[in-house]
Amino acid sequence: MTDIKQVVVIGAGYAGMLAALGTAKRTRERVRVTLVNPGETFTERLRMHQIATGQQLAEHRIADLVAGTGIRFVPGRVTGIDTAGHTVAVSTAADGPQVLRYDTLVYAIGSTTDTGTVPGAAEHAFTLNAPRSAQDMAEHLARPDTRHFLVCGAGLTGIEAAAEIAESHPNVRVTLLSRGEPAAMMGAGARAYLIATLSRLGVTVRAGTGVTRVLAHGVELEGGEFIAADGCLWTTGVHVAPLAAEAGITTDERGRIRTDAMLRSVSHPEIYAIGDAAAITQAYGVLHGTCQSSIPAAAHAAENISRQLRGEQLRPFRFGYLHQPVSLGRKDAVIQFTNGDDTPRRWYLTGRAAVFYKETVSSSPIKTYGLSKRLAVSSRILATTGGRRNRPAG
Structure with a gap:
């Protein structure tokens, strides 16, 4: 059995949060999961345009979202990764600099x-x-x-x-x-x-x-x-922090960690990369930044970490797109259904039906997080729901 004692997840966005919850649920007392994030509240990046127009959204504290799971939450900014020593340097406002040791690192810092x-x-x-x-x-x-x-x-x-x-x-x-x-x-x-x-x-x-x-x-x-x-x-252009490249981890030209089929870094297999800061390749190309793909990838990473702990063979990640949901204000929307490679199919929804679909199928992941605290939600199930194109998913 592979000895995985410390799992550190950096980034508590859409992908990082689910990876932490899924790993904690599947591994229980066999590992200690530590979640690191600069802010103490969960940011719904897909709804930021609503805040920008004066709408009030519910606030979700990360500590509350992980309560009862055994996850240790560290509010702080990661300043460096020592891949040789398997440590992460974190700057915190409350406790000053900290060094966290990891056996497995989940890299989910997102993008801006x-x-x-x-x-x-x-x-x-x-x-x-x-x-x-x-x-x-x-x-x-x-x-x-x-x-x-x-x-x-x-x-x-x-x-x-x-x-x-x-x-x-x-x-x-x-x-x-x-x-x-x-x-x-x-x-x-x-x-x-x-x-x-x-x-x-x-x-x-x-x-x-x-x-x-x-x-x-x-x-x-x-x-x-x-x-x-x-x-x-x-709103144009995507920036990924140079944290991985500075640590000597293999990245692409945008600074995203290159992964193998199992979602591990091609240069450092003890590091899993998911979300906008990961260059995950499928048969049709590299996944683009979207909650729709990042949440299933996060669940799959948690599944593979659990398999690794049990000494089982890891499974490759396979993902196909389903839709492109777009809100057009609060009363209108359009949903373009897609092929697996994200090319458009003939079918689409508009108007009230599209609003209902978007709010039901690709709305806030908070309910999914709550479910993940009770059940080990499969990445295959999550792959049938999700978010939108060109959004940082972290």
Whole structure:
């Protein structure tokens, strides 16, 4: 039997939280699971656009979510990984620097929107990276002098944000800027419905040109055009912290840990990588950042850690996409059903039926976490539900 005494999970986002709960449930007294996260509350990244428009969401403390599981929660930021010594350095506000030893490490630090590639984005644009930045944006939108607001990036995050702003603040003119066509990954019918709904909400779509600079009162576009605005949300690009690369772990060009079929690092098999910071390859390519794939991957990692502890053969991770759910405000949505490789099928849902589907099938994972405290939920079951494309899942 392989001796796995200490399992450390870094990152308590969608993937890390489930990996910690699933490992604790499957291994019980045989291991000690430690969960490390910078904040003490669980962040629902998929609902950050709701916070940014002034909506109040339930707050979930991580300590409460893991209560009764035996998981040790350490609120702190990981500052380094010593792969030779099998330790993680953590900076905590309450207890100062700590060093945690691991036999198995689960790397689930997630990602953030990349504001470093376009000048001025970090200084002048809002992001949906954290509740505080979303709350700052909500306060800005509520000001009477906010009349025109830009959303840069027409991935599904940008689309949802633009629709939410337009619905929540009908007096604010919203412009969605994108180099490519919005919802290009969807089929023609679903895409046409989405574009028509944005138009009905009053969102102006400017596609075909990129932003070259963000300024305090607007943005510059390729070609030199300036668009004046009272605020800007940046949703394009993905940034992964260099923690793994700095530790000598094999990563791809984006800094994501390269994994084998079992979700282990190809260079350090005692490290499992899941979520946005993992480069997980399937037959059709590398998984993109989505809760839909990260939650099943987290459950599969927990299953393989348990198998390893029992001396059993590990199983490869296999995943196929199911859908692309997109909210268009609180009263409308579109669901594009997909093939396993995320290409669109003919079928899609719209309107109230799509809202019901999204809230039922791909809503908050809190209920799943509660179920995982009582049952060892299979990754195969979780693969039939999940989130959306182009979202950091952590």
